[in-house]
Amino acid sequence: MDTTGTCKYCGQTRAVRVPKDSPEEVIDETATAECNCPGAKTARKVENFMDKVVEIFEDIPEVSKLAQEAIGLINNNKIQKITIMPIDGTKVTISSNLKGQLKITRERKIKKEVTE
Numbered sequence: 001m002d003t004t005g006t007c008k009y010c011g012q013t014r015a016v017r018v019p020k021d022s023p024e025e026v027i028d029e030t031a032t033a034e035c036n037c038p039g040a041k042t043a044r045k046v047e048n049f050m051d052k053v054v055e056i057f058e059d060i061p062e063v064s065k066l067a068q069e070a071i072g073l074i075n076n077n078k079i080q081k082i083t084i085m086p087i088d089g090t091k092v093t094i095s096s097n098l099k100g101q102l103k104i105t106r107e108r109k110i111k112k113e114v115t116e
Contacts, residue, residue: 005031009039042100046075049102056106060086070094071102 057064081095
C-alpha cells in the first residue's frame with residue numbers, strides 16, 4: 001500500500017510503499033530508511049557497521065554486544081576510541097577518525113619465547 005511516512009531524523013515526509021495494515025512505526029521506519037538526510041545516512045552506516053561487528057564476533061557474543069554499545073558511544077561523540085581485550089587472546093580496537101568513519105580491528109599477536 002502507498003502511504004506517507006516521516007523521517008525520524010529530519011521530519012521530512014515522503015511517499016512509501018509498505019504492506020497493508022502496517023503500523024505507523026513501520027511506515028516511519030521505511031520513510032527513514034529511504035531518506036537521504038545526514039541523520040538517516042549516518043543511521044544506515046552505523047547499522048551496516050553493527051552487522052559487520054556481529055560477524056566479526058560471532059564466536060564471542062558478549063564481546064559483540066559490548067562492541068555495539070561502544071559504537072553507539074563513539075557515534076554519539078561520547079568517546080573516540082575503545083580497546084577491548086577478550087579472554088581469547090585477541091585485542092579489539094574500535095575508533096572513529098576526524099571524518100566520522102568508524103573502524104574496528106581485531107588482532108591476535110603470536111609471541112614465541114624461548115629461555116634457557
